[in-house]
Amino acid sequence: MTDGPQPISPEARRALERELAELRADRAKVAATLRSEDPVGDRADEADELQRADDVARLDERIGAIEGRLREGAVAGPPPADAVGVGQHRHRGASRTARSPPSTWASWPRPPTWTW
Incomplete structure (x- = not known):
């Protein structure tokens, strides 16, 4: 890892911005269900309220992480054109194709059949 x-x-950046918009919308929905006053309710209501508060805290944490990463990326500037980052592929020619695993079990070799 490098410093800075x-x-x-x-x-x-676009993927993070999309995720950020979705998280903010989810947070608004969940936060709208939280009660501001303390009405009388049973334990199930209290547990549900605590779960929603935990959900808001989790969403806030992820929103903060994404906002921090976007700020960091803005400060760092564009990535170098001659480097390949994690999760990126560099294509060296049109003749190379990526291999993918078999899509169905039918394409896998069959195990031997046992007879008794």
Whole structure:
């Protein structure tokens, strides 16, 4: 790892901005269900309220992490064009194709059949 802010690719920035928008919308929905006063309720109501408060805290934590990463990426500037980051692929020619695992079990070799 290097010290200092790390650059972020345009694709990663867009993905983080989309996730941030979704998280903010989710947080608004959950926060709207939290009660401001302390009405009388049973233990199930209290447990549900605590769960929603935990959800808001979890969403706040992730929102803060994404906002921090976006700020860090803005400070660092664009990523270098000659480097390949984690999760990125560099294509060296049109003739190379990626291999993918078999899509169905039918394409896997069959085990031997046992007879008694």
